Structure formats: structure tokens, C-alpha cells
Amino acid sequence: MTAEYDFIIIGAGSAGCVLAERLSASGRHKVLILEAGGRGRSPWIALPLGYGKTFFDARVNWKYQAEPEDTLAGREAYWPRGKGVGGSGSINALVYARGLPDDFDDWEAAGATGWGWETVRQTYEAMETNVAPDGTRADSGAMHVQDVSDQIHPVNRHFFAAARELGLPHSENINGEQQEGATIYRINTRGGRRNSSARAFLKPALKRANVTLVTGAMVERIGFDGRRATTVHYRCRGVAKTLRAGREIILSAGSVTSPRILQLSGIGPAEHLKSLGIMPVMDAPHVGGNLQDHLGINYYFRATERTLNNELAPFLGKVRAALRYALTRRGPLALSVNQCGGYFRSSEGLNRVDQQLYFNPVTYTTTPAGTRTVIKPDPFAGFILGFQPSRPTSRGRIDIRENDPLAAPLIRPNSLATSEDRAQVIAGGRLCQRLIRSNALTALVEAAMGPDLRQMDDAAILEDFRQRSSTVFHPVGTCRMGKDAATSVVDPALRLHGFDGLRVVDASVFPNVTSANTNAPTMMLAHRAADLILEGL
Template structure:
């Protein structure tokens, strides 16, 4: 039987960070377990390749929700990374910290020490930023690049339109106050994806005190006399156990982490009994408080070439591929989310309440058998999209059986509050205002499908129910808060009711942040590792 000081479950966006920080700390031994395999794949390393990994079961859990009544009984599709680097290996790479007030809200949820100041200090420590000029700032391990020089020329029209619509045009969405429209910065280094595995895991693997095991499907945490003492997992057709002298740290994400806790006997009592699991700690908050950003794209035909002409034809694809292979530039080196921002729907809004996206490409989605396909349209086009920053609807995650190979049940409960309805309509009106600016009208041939221009509120909401989709920002299912306020972990990220067990990933968010959740997840893991080292050894 293997014994280590720490066992980290999940080598994803958070787990790679935790493993690196712990092995660089006081010399303890760490076992890192990952259900997936290698990230050494061309379409993972190539930034635009996230479209190829979107439906690839070799690197993707491919979760689906239950049919959702508020969105036409549709099932949301949730790609989650099942690979080294986790979802940071298959996401769209946008690095957006969110608003400082998001983290003050975390502290106000009953979590001393969590606030904007502590979050911003962690971001500053872990980031290494490269500007368009090539200037580098910061000395952290995670590269964040501005690639605006490679953006399609049509994006300048959106920037001009944002300014004409009354929004600030800024250089950096990650600089306080983080409000306005700007080119998105992304997690790449020299034109290649720079995931948590690249930034944190690979340096840590050079240390003798880290052991990585891939292909390890976690069954449960072993709990003895109220303390987590190890994990049980399947690997290579065998059931194995590993023991932890100090702690087990679950970093399996907003779907995986609550499922592991539930299989370990921590969760809603009735649900555990129905699944045939002995109740060790009854806590109805495990799996509850699921939050996500629900977004929508409006499509427009353009009167000039867009990326459709580069990526939608064989000749354009070959030219883009050659450019990328020769010097790691061009559309293959980027995310499709090139321009965006955090803006207020009205001047009266207390803080930015809408996230915007402008993509210099338009596409259609379809299926071939069970495979989902995304293809550029055969005409020039672009997309303006949005999601409300702080949705108030909450869903839940539950297990249906004790078998770890049985996917959990995901109930999103989208659009179940009137506040969320109002936010959708307000955001659509912002898109309407942008589409009518002279700068955006100058590139628009015609709307392609439903757009909000001239539509009434009811039509906007009906269209949103019919077409909206997840922005893949699931969080909150192991909420950080006191137990009497719906918490699963405390401010030290310790699971209520079990010693030696923590959860560190997006599942602990007390509330969803205002923008993309990858940056907050990495920050949470960085801070979480510091908390562990400080609590166990007195200094990080």
C-alpha cells in the first residue's frame, strides 16, 4: 500500500497548481491522481484546437445535464477535461480575473481572508504577462499573452462600436476596475496553449517528492474515525488504495468533486441512502448551489471577409496551417474569443453585469451520429455574444449510484428567477445598441437569424430559451461558507465534518465570478496551497 504526505485527486486546472506548490514547500511527498491521460496531443497544444477536443472522449468527460424545463427541455453539454491539465487543456484559454468585488463577496459569505486584495495578490504572484510589444511583466509560472496584433482586422470595428455605444475601450480587462471592452488575453506561450499542466505540473515532475498516476478513476475517499486517511481508485483493471499521512485534497471540479464526496458518504442523507452509500456526514449543501453562465450568440453576415474565408475553405486552412507551423502566428494561434468586455447594461447598474464576446467568425453546429460538429459558415460573418455576469438561478449535482463509472445527474435549473430574465433582456438591448452603431453597421450585410434589433422583450426571452447555451463556467457545488450558511468547506477549504480533507477547485466558489472561471480557479488553488502550507508548517 502506498503512503504519501498528501494525495491530490485530479491533475486539472487546480490540482496541478496544488501539487506544484506543495512539492515546492516543506518537502512532503505528494501523490497526484488523474483519471485521464497525456496532454501531448497536437489539438491540445494548438490553441484553435479546442474545437477538435470539444467532443473527444479521449480527453473529455462529455457530461450532459438533465433536460432543462426553462430552456426547451434541452440537455446542456458540458465538456470537462479528462486529461493532464483538465479543462485548461481543452478550454478557449481566455484569462479574465473578473471583478474585484467578486472576491469581496466571497469574504462576505462568511470566509475570512478571502477578498479582492488577497485574490489580486495571488494573481500577481502566479502570472507572467506578455504584452503585444513583447514586454514581459511578472515572474509567475502561468503565461498570459496579449495577441491583439494577430487579431482579425474586423475586430477594430467592434472596438470602435463599443466606444460609440458609450463603453470604455481599455487595454487590459485584468487591471482594476476591470470594466470596459478590450482584446482578451489568453493562456498561450509562443503560440502554443499554456495550460496548468505546462505551468505547474511539468516543473513539479522534476522533483522526487511528486508521483503522478494517470488513468486513475477515483472511487471514494477513505474515512476512518472521522478523518480522511486515503483514497480508493481503479487503475489498469485493479482496485487500489493509497494512504495520506496528512491530507487528501480533492480537485476534481464542480461536477467531479461533489460526486467524490458523495461516494465517500458526505452529502444529502436521503440521496446517499438511495445510492446504497453509508452516510458519514449528512450535508445537503454537497452538490447544491450549482451556478453557471448561460450565454447566447447573435449572428450577422458581413460585407467583407472574416475568418470564415480563412478557416472555412481548404485553401485557407492550408495557408493558416503553414503560417502556424512556420512561426506560431495567425488564427491557429488564437482563441475565437478575440474581443470582449465587462460592461454595465445601464448607467444605474452598481457594477458591470454583462460579459461581451466578439468573434470575427460565424458558424453552424450540427451532429454526425453522436459527434458534434462546428463548421464556419460559407459566407462572411461574425458573432456578437453575451452572458449575464451574476446569474441567480441555482442547480445541483447528484450521484445516481455508488459506481464511479456512472455519470452524475446534473440539474442546471437555468432561468428560474425573474432577475435572470431581466438580465437577459437588458443584455440583449446592449447588443442591439452595439449593432446599431456606425462602426458595426459599416461591416454588417444583414442579420443571420434572430437578433434583438426591433424585437420586443418577450421575443428576446423566447429566443434565449430556445438557443442559449452554457458558457462552461460551472462552479459552487462544494460551496465555501460556514455550515449554517450552506457551506461544504470552511474558509481554509476544509470539508465540514471530516478532518484531513479539503476541496480546492471551482466547486468551492461561494458565488460565481463575473467572467471566465479559469483564472479564479487557478487563483483559488494557489491560495489554497498557501493555506495548507501555512496551517501545517507555519509558513508558505
Template sequence: MRTFDFIIVGSGSAGSVVAERLSASGRYSVLVLEAGGSDRKFFVQMPLGYGKTFYDKSVNWMYRAEPDAGLGGNADYWPRGKVLGGSSSINAMVYVRGAKEDYDEWRDRGNPGWGYADVLPVFKTLEDHDGPAKSLGRGGPLHVTDCSKLFHPLANQILKAAQEAGLTYNPDFNGKTQEGTGPFQLTTKGGRRMSAARAFLRPAMKRANVTVLTGAMVQRLTFEGKRVTGVEFTRNGRSETVKAGREVILCGGSVNSPQLLELSGIGEAARLQELGIPVVHGNAHVGEHLQDHLGINYTYRANVASLNQVLRPWWGKMLVGIEYLLLCTGPLSISMNQGGGFFRTDPSQSRPNMQLYFQAFSTVRPKVGERPILTPDPWPGFSIGLSNCRPTSTGSIHIRSSDPLAAPRIMPNAFSTNHDVAEMLDAVKFLRKIAATPTLSKLIVEELLPGPDCQSDEALIDDFRRRSGTVYHPVSTCRMGPDPAQSVVDPRLRVHGVDGLRVVDCSIFPNIISGNTNAAAMMIGAKGASLILEDHA
């Protein structure tokens, strides 16, 4: 049985950072176990390639949530990265830290060291920004690109219309305020995706004290009493056990970290006993408190050119493909979400509660079996999307059986509170306000989705229930908190009730943040690694 000082389960946004930080001194041996394969694939490295990886089972877990009454009975699709870099290798690359108030709320819930003043320096050590914004760090491993010079002309028109609708221009959502509208900052460099694997794990893999095993499906944790001693996993059809001399660190994200805890006997006792899993430590909060941002697009046919005319026809794909192969520039080198912003549905609110996304392309509802993200419309079109920043609805993620290969049961409970329904109703009405501005109204031929017949509050609610879905930011299923009776990990990310085990990923969020979660996941990886190193100094 091989022994490593630290075993990291999962090489995603947090796990890649943890591996780099723990191995940097050379004092500790580090093993990273990744169920997926290599990130050295063309459509992983090409930024717009996530239109392909969105449905590629070789790099994607391709989960499906349970039918949800809040989504009109739909079973939402949940892509999650199954590859080196995890979801940072298949995401839309938008880099948003979150609002100051989000982290201050974490601190005020009994988690010292997690306020904004504490985490901001951690963010800055990660970042290497190439633009004029002064808020982001420079010289870190993670390159962040200012995409304002790469804007499609139609995206610029949407940006102008949002300002006509009352939003201010904001060139930096990671600056003094999130509120306003402007270009997004993206995790790209030189026209290639800057995933956590590229920024952190690949450099760490050059060190002699780092071992990375791909295709390693972790089955369960091993214990001596209530101390975690290692993990069991399968690889290439063989079962193996490795021992952790110091700690095992779960970085599987909000789906796979609670899944592995439950498979290993940490969770609600009655649930585990029903599935025939011996209980190591009973904790009913494992897999609970799931929060996620829900999004919807309003889609329009335009009378000016959009990316549809480039990305749909074979000759257009050929031209942009040649440009990308030769120069690493053009539409394939950036995200579909080139810009957006944050706004308040109620001016009396203290801060924004909704996020905008501008897309200079369109895709109407697909036919059965058709993959919508791969098939732009044959006419010029665009979409304006939004998602809620701080939903109050909560769901759960739990195992269905003792089989590690069985996908867990994901129950989002979307729009299960009146608060979430009311603010989404106000938000979609604001989308139409943007579309009605002088700038956009003259470019719009017709509203395709939901369409002009959708007018009453009841019709709008029915529409966003049926068409909304995850924007891939699940959090809080291994919630952090000081009270073992209310949380899964303590403020140092140690799992309550057992020794030698931590969770370091987005599942530890005490509550969801405002905006995309990839930046926060990497920050958690860096801060978590610092806590681990302090405890083993």
C-alpha cells in the same frame, strides 16, 4: 499499500497549482490522480485546437445536463477537461481574474482572508504578463499574452462599434475596472496553450517527490471513523488503494468534487441512503448552490472577409496549418474570442453585470449531428456573444447511483429567476444597439440569428431560452463558509464534519465571480496550497 503525504484528486487548473506548491520544498511526497490522459496532444497544445477537443472523448468528459425548462427544454452540453491540466487544457484561454467586489463579497460572507486585497498578491505570484498592462504580475509560471496585436480586422471593427454604442475602451480587464471593451488577455505563450499543466504540473513532475498517475479513476475515499485515510481508484483494469499520511485534496472541479464526496458518503443523508451508500457525514449542501454563466451569440452575415473564409475551405485550413506548424502564428495561435468587454444593462447599477465576446467568424444553427464549432459558415460572418456575470438562478449536481462511472445529474435551473430573465433581455437588446452603429451597420448584410423577425420581448426571451447555454463556468457546489449548516468547506477549505480532507477548486466559490473562472481556479489552488502548508508547518 503505498503512502504519500498528500493525495490530490484531479490535475486541473487548481490541482496542478496545488501539486506544484506542495512539492516545491521537497519535504512532502505528493500523488496526483488524473482520470484522463496526457496533455501532449497537438490539438490540446494548439490554442484554436479546442474546436476539436470540444467533442473529443479522449480529453473531455462530454457531460450532458438534464433537460431544462429555463432553456426551452434543452439538455445543455457540458464539456469538461479529462486530461492533464483539466479544463485549462480545452478552454478558450481568456484570462480574467474577476471584479474586486466579487472577492470582497466572499470575505464579507464570513470567509476571512478571501477579500480582494488578500487574493490579489496570490494572482500576481502566478502571472507572467508580456504586455504593457501594469496590473498583472511578471515572472510567475503562468504566461499571459496580450492579444491586441493579433486582432482580426473584423474584430477591430466590432470593438470600434462597441465604443460607438457607448462603451469606453479598456485595454486591461484585470486593471482598475472591468468596465469597457477591448482585447482579451490569453493564457498562451509562443503560440501554444499555457494550460495549468504546462505552467505548473509539468515542472512539478520533474521532482522526485511528485508522482502523477493518469488513467486513474477514483472510486471513493477511505476512512477511519471520520478521518479520511486515502483513496480507492482503478487503473489499467486493476483496483488500488493509496494512503494519505497527511491529507487528501479534492481538485475535481464543480462536477467531480461533489460527485466524489457523495460516492464516499458525504452529502444529504436521505439521498445517499436511497442509493445504498453508507453515510459518513450528512451535509445537504454538497452538490447544491450551483451557479454558472449563460451565454448566447447574435450572428451576422457580413460583406467583408472574416475568419470563415480561412477556417472553412480545405485550402484555407492548409495555409493556416502550415503557418502554425512553421511559425506558431496566425489564427490557430489564439482564441476564437479575441476581444470583448463588460457592461451594465442598467446605468444605475454599481458595476457591470454582462460580459461581451467578439468572434470574427460565424456558425449558424447546425443540422442534427453536426458539430457547430468545427463548421464555419460558407459566407463572411461574425458573432457578438454575451454572458451574464452574476446570475441569481441556482441549480445542483448530484450522483445518480453508487457507480463512480455513471455521469452525475446536472440540473442548472437556468433563467429560473425573473432577475436573470430581465437582465438578459436588456443585454440582447444592447447587442442590437452595437450592430446598429455606423461602423457595423455598413458591414452587415443581414442578422442570421435570431433574425429580423424576432422583435417583441416575448420573442426575444423565447429565443435566448432556446439558444443560450453554459459558457463553462460552473461553481459553488462545495460552497465555502464558516457555518457547517450552510456550507461544505470552511474558510481554510477543510470539509466540514470530517478530518484530513479539503476541496480546492472552483466548487468552493461562495458566489460566482464576474468573468471567466480559470484564473480564479488557479488562484484558489495557490491559496489553498498555502493554507495546507501553514497547517502542516
């Protein structure tokens, strides 16, 4: 079989889009991107606040379910994942957080040589253009990162006042020199529209003659010639197809699907594969393991002054917001639902950040509407205060449950499995409790909506977390990077241990989850991975 393409990238998500642009830029290499979903052209994707419309939309969302967990009161967690060009970066809430320097130094200590903070920082700087409220730009990268401090809702001032009252630090920029503290989140938008990797990287790449995108392409397995990955077998619109890669196959299908494709290809826990009728190519028990994710919880409060609810719940308010957005590309529709928050230490004696907080000037109700689920702002003033422990120590797994690429995965997060994680939940709850009891926020609270954090002891905080917490949609680690096959799946150059011609480049290779949102680190990883791939040619 003749190789039609030098590189075949599986997955046009946050990582795959970056790779496609970077690997094709010289014009010397032919690049194919296979995406199982569609083109991602929904207007709700481009609209920053459209996140609420895509959260349950099966047209752009795989809508996975995790297995029931006793530690979460027997609940099955909902796992939204992007289905289409841009991947989860097309349906996320747009918070752009690089991660803390010690996150990446921990990567290097875990065996990911060359992925320490100083190297990673340079990659971020090459990738980004940081845009001030007045439009002034710094740097010249494809990923536009917007400072929206001039647009956030006035009610957010109470959050910053509460942080000052408690003596907590302040950060002008979560990605700057002083990252820790109460901050206005930076978001990856450009001209008031979502600036996902699909828009920033793939769209310009597709103008090149050496780049091809195929959507609706469900990859069934990767084929091997001895210890070299050579072919990709996929099905597109009911037709089975096989393509050979001239140089490399790059698996960028995400933390859920990348380990699934490896297992369907015979690389994974041998006994599990045999039980499903798959002949193991290599016994690789770490494929699908090391699953980490952020769990978080929101506390809802009625407010004593106007919030975004008052702007977005009434029909006329919606019209005004829509007109403002159409005319100026500004206003609440141009922002993330997560306006403020930041990195914090739950107590003064800690040597590193342990919590990420969110303060949202809106509350909402999730209701079924026929075959859809709708998220609507409440018809009264309200706000949300929430937290997530930053560095969970529990580890779970994702595995195939059938020898069928279309079958839903077996997602077992193993949430709150360690005493350390349970202690972190209590610590985060107590930090939020101190904030909500501050004079600044006491004046803003009319009443608690649901469980009242202000009245909870440690046991109640933990039990409430078990009953109501959910994933914050940051799964990583299922094809972790490390020094050898005994402890990991890929090496620091992201090559699959024991094989040639195959790399994994997405959040599944993170040795440890970063301290906050994972979209920016995923794009950074792909940007640097492209350099490593091209250097090795």
C-alpha cells in the same frame, strides 16, 4: 497501511496541477496526483484554436448532459468537461479573466474570510507573467498571460467603434486597473501554445523525484478513520487499489466530480445517499448544491467585409494559417476564438457590471461526422456578437444518480429560475441590440443568420434565449466555501467541515461565480490554497 505519500491530490485539472507544483516545491513532501483521464497529449490541446477539435472529443472530454429544463424549452444542455491532465483548462477557449474586485469582496461577505480582493490580487500577481506583444515581460510567475492585441483580426475594429458610438467604456486590459469596457481578451498562451496549468505548473513539477502522476485512475471513494480522511480507493486499468495519505487528501476533481466523490464517500444529502444504498458518514445537504453557471447566447451575422471565415474555411487558407503557425507561432491558430468583448453595464444607472460580451470574427457550423461532431468555419464572411449575464441568482444541484463512480451525474442547473435572471437576459439582449443597431456595426452586417436580434422586443429576446442559450462552461459552487456546515461545505481554509485530513480545492468551492471566465480564478484559488496548506503544517 503505510502512507506512501504526504499529499494525495484527486484530479490533475486546473487546480490540481497548481497544487502539485506548489506542495512539492520544497522537496520535503511526497505528492501523488490521481487523474481519471489520460495524459492530455493531443496536438489539438496545445494548439489554441484547437478548442474546436476538442469540444466534442470523448477522448479528452467527459461530454456530460444536463437534465431537460422547461425554462430552456425542454432542452438537455451539453456540458463539456476536461478529461485528462489539465482538466477543462486543456479544452477551454483560453480567455484569461481574473474577475472583478467586487466578485471576491462578495466571497468574503459570504463567509469566505481571507478571500477578499486585496489578498486575491496579490496571489494573481505572484502567479502570473504578463507578456506584451513585443515579448516584454512583467512579473515572474509560471502562468504566462499574453497580450495579443497585435494579432487580432482587423474586423474587430467595428466592435470597438460601436462601443465608442454608444459611449461605452474602453479597457486596455481586462485584468488591469480599468477592467470595465470593450477590450481585447488576454489569453494564457506561451510561445503560441496553450499554457494551461498542466504545462505551466505540473510539467516542471513532474521532474522532481517527490511527485508522481497516475492517469486512468478512477477514484471510487475516500475512506475515513472516525472523523479523519485517511485513504483513497480507486481503480486503475481494472485493478482496485487503496492508498493512505500521510498528511492530507485534496479533492480537486472539479465542480461536477468533487461533489460526486464526496457523495460516493458518504458525505452528502443523507436521504439521497440512503436511497442509493450508501451509508451516510455525515448528512451534508450542501454537497452538490449551490450550483451556478453562466448562460450565454450568440447572434450570427453575415459580414460585408472579410473575416476569419475567409482565412480558415478555404483549403488554401488553412494551409497558409498552418504554415504561418508552424514558422512563427502566430496568426489565427495561435489565438482564442474569443478575440474581443469585455465587462459592461447594460444601463447607466447600475452600480456594477452585469454583462460579459463576446465579439468573434468568425461563424461556424456544427455537423455530425460519423462518430464525431465537427465544427467548421462557414464558407462566407461572418461574425458573432454574444453575451452572458455575469452574476446569475438561480441555484441548481449536481448529485450522483447511482452508487457507481462511472455513472453519469445528475446535473440540474435550474436555469432562469428567478425573475432577476430573466430580467438580466433581456437587459443583455437589449445591450447587444443597441450595439448591432449602431452605425459601426450596421455597416458590417449583410444579413442576420437565424433569429434577427435587431427586430426583437423583450419577449422575443427572452424566448430566443430559452430556445438557443447554452452554458458558457463555468459551473461553480457545488462544495461552497463558508463559515460553517449549516451554510457551506468547506471552511475558508478549504477544509471539509467536521473532518480532518480532507480539503476541496477547485471551482466547486466558489461561494459565487465570478463575473467572467472561471479558469484564472480556479488557478488562483489553488495557488493560495497551497500557501494555506503549507502554513498549517
